[in-house]
Amino acid sequence: MRRRTLLFSLVAATGLSACSPSDEAAPKPATSSSAPTGDIMASNESSSLEPQNVTRYEFPAGSAPAAAFPVGRRDFTFARGTDRPLPTRVWYPAAGVAPASPAPTDNAAPAAGKFPLILFSHGLTSVPEDFAALLSRWAQAGFVVAGAAYPHTKYEAPAFDENDVINQPADAVAVIDQLLAQNGDPLRAVIDDTRIAAAGHSGGAITTIGLFSAQRDTRLKAGLAIAGTDFLSTPFTGPTSAMLFVHGTDDDTVKYEAGRTVYEAVPWSRAMLTIEGGGHVIEDSSFEAIARTTTEFWRWSLYGDNNARNRLPAAAAVGGVGRLDQEF
Incomplete structure (x- = not known):
C-alpha cells in the first residue's frame, strides 16, 4: 500500500483552500477485504463560496x-x-458479450454506437489505474472513461509537487482535446463529443x-x-450542468464540511452522496x-435517462x- 503524508499548502497567492489527499488508494470491489488505511495530515480552511439556488x-x-x-x-x-x-489510460465499451466481471481486455475492438466521454482525475500520489474497479464499471455501463497520470502529483512523480494541482484543469482539457483529435481511430469514432463529463477523487476532485x-x-455537461x-x-x-458529490463524514483529509460547502455553492442540479462513517x-x-450511484448519475446526466434518475435513491x-x- 502507498503511504505518504502531505500537507496540501498551495501558496497564498493561489487562494486554493484545500487539504492534502495524503493517502490516495485504489477503490476495491465490495468482495475485497483489503480496504486501505494510512497516515493522514489534514489542513482545511473555510471556503468563501456562498450557497446558491438551483x-x-x-x-x-x-x-x-x-x-x-x-x-x-x-x-x-x-x-x-x-x-x-x-x-492516458482509457476504459471503454467493447464489442462482444459482457462477461460476469468488468475486467478489461487490452486493445479490444470498441462496441458499435456512440458513447459519452468522462475525463477522470486521480488524487495526490495516485494513478488512474488505482481506480480501475470503479472506472471499469462506468465503461461496462456505456461510457468511455479517460484517466491521465498528472506529471507532478502522480505516484512516484520524478518531481512531486502538490501545488501543481493548480495546473491540472488545463491538463484535463488538453487530454480531452487530444483524445477527440484522434481522427481515424476506431475508439474516437464511438465517442460522442456532445456528451462530455469530468470526475475526480481528492486532488482530482479539486481539479x-x-x-x-x-x-x-x-x-x-456533468461533474463528479x-x-x-x-x-x-x-x-x-458557465452553462447549466449537473453535479454529484461523494464524501465520507469521517474524512480527516478533506473535511466533510468542506465538501458540503462546495455542494451547496453549485447553482445547478446537484446531489450529494454522504457516506456515514466513511x-x-x-x-x-x-x-x-x-x-x-455514480453510474445512475451518468446515465441520467449524459444519456437523459429519467429512469436512472429515479433509481438514484435506491442505488x-x-x-x-x-x-x-438530491436537488434535480
Missing part, C-alpha cells in the same frame, strides 16, 4: 444502454507541451471543480467530485453504493452506508 439542468430525454458491455482498455501518450507528459469554475470547460473541495474559492460558472478513500463497505441505499441529498 437552476435545473435539462438534457434531452433518452435512454442509457440496457445491457452491459465488455470493457476494453487502451493507453495513449498525450502531453501538454514538452514538460507535461500526460500518459474537476476547477473545470466548472476558475477554468471552465463549457463542453462539460469524490472527497474534494473548491478550486481557488472560485464560484461555479473516510477519505473509497472503502469496501461503500464501494457498491458509490459505483451504483445510494445499497449496503446501508449512504444517504442521498
